[in-house]
Amino acid sequence: EAGVTQFPSHSVIEKGQTVTLRCDPISGHDNLYWYRRVMGKEIKFLLHFVKESKQDESGMPNNRFLAERTGGTYSTLKVQPAELEDSGVYFCASSHLPTEQYFGPGTRLTVT
Amino acid sequence: DQQVKQNSPSLSVQEGRISILNCDYTNSMFDYFLWYKKYPAEGPTFLISISSIKDKNEDGRFTVFLNKSAKHLSLHIVPSQPGDSAVYFCAASAPAGTALIFGKGTTLSVSS
Numbered sequence: 140e141a142g143v144t145q146f147p148s149h150s151v152i153e154k155g156q157t158v159t160l161r162c163d164p165i166s167g168h169d170n171l172y173w174y175r176r177v178m179g180k181e182i183k184f185l186l187h188f189v190k191e192s193k194q195d196e197s198g199m200p201n202n203r204f205l206a207e208r209t210g211g212t213y214s215t216l217k218v219q220p221a222e223l224e225d226s227g228v229y230f231c232a233s234s235h236l237p238t239e240q241y242f243g244p245g246t247r248l249t250v251t
Numbered sequence: 252d253q254q255v256k257q258n259s260p261s262l263s264v265q266e267g268r269i270s271i272l273n274c275d276y277t278n279s280m281f282d283y284f285l286w287y288k289k290y291p292a293e294g295p296t297f298l299i300s301i302s303s304i305k306d307k308n309e310d311g312r313f314t315v316f317l318n319k320s321a322k323h324l325s326l327h328i329v330p331s332q333p334g335d336s337a338v339y340f341c342a343a344s345a346p347a348g349t350a351l352i353f354g355k356g357t358t359l360s361v362s363s
Contacts, residue, residue: 184350230294237348242294
């Protein structure tokens with residue numbers, strides 16, 4: 140069974156530019172989550188999809204972040220415009236049952 | 252304020268001995284707890300979990316203990332192996348399947 144995949148693995152953009160991160164969950168997993176780890180800090184929750192619906196987006200930092208999950212399959216997280224403090228590693232996770240969440244390898248975003 | 256705390260940033264253990272990683276939480280609404288292991292440049296890997304209705308869960312070399320009255324959980328690894336060297340994160344959710352709240356992690360080093 141393929142795990143959670145994320146693309147790209149690393150992105151370097153300038154302040155003010157737009158970046159889109161993609162996550163492909165494990166097949167059949169209705170729950171999809173986004174998390175972020177800023178340098179030296181703990182991993183923090185951003186939002187939770189159940190199929191294509193946003194179940195909880197309380198962790199989204201501001202309206203520069205837009206997450207979508209078309210057709211309940213893959214998800215994208217767009218940052219527009221990017222700011223320096225958006226730098227970090229963005230993790231995606233998925234789950235079938237409301238128990239353990241399986242994480243992808245992450246996308247390292249560097250905003251210069 | 253941190254709801255999940257891992258007060259030991261690092262732990263060093265000799266191969267074959269027991270590793271004990273600790274985690275404290277403040278939110279009494281948490282009812283599902285998980286431990287993840289993370290290697291550099293990879294996403295967190297699920298290790299073991301425990302529901303608040305239990306006080307112990309065991310899986311091979313890994314055992315998690317939950318003390319609800321003390322709001323404390325611990326992960327025991329016996330025997331420790333060099334391949335166990337990684338960062339270990341404690342996480343909690345309320346209820347299961349919702350946003351995970353992570354601690355800052357403990358770096359375990361197992362020497363041969």
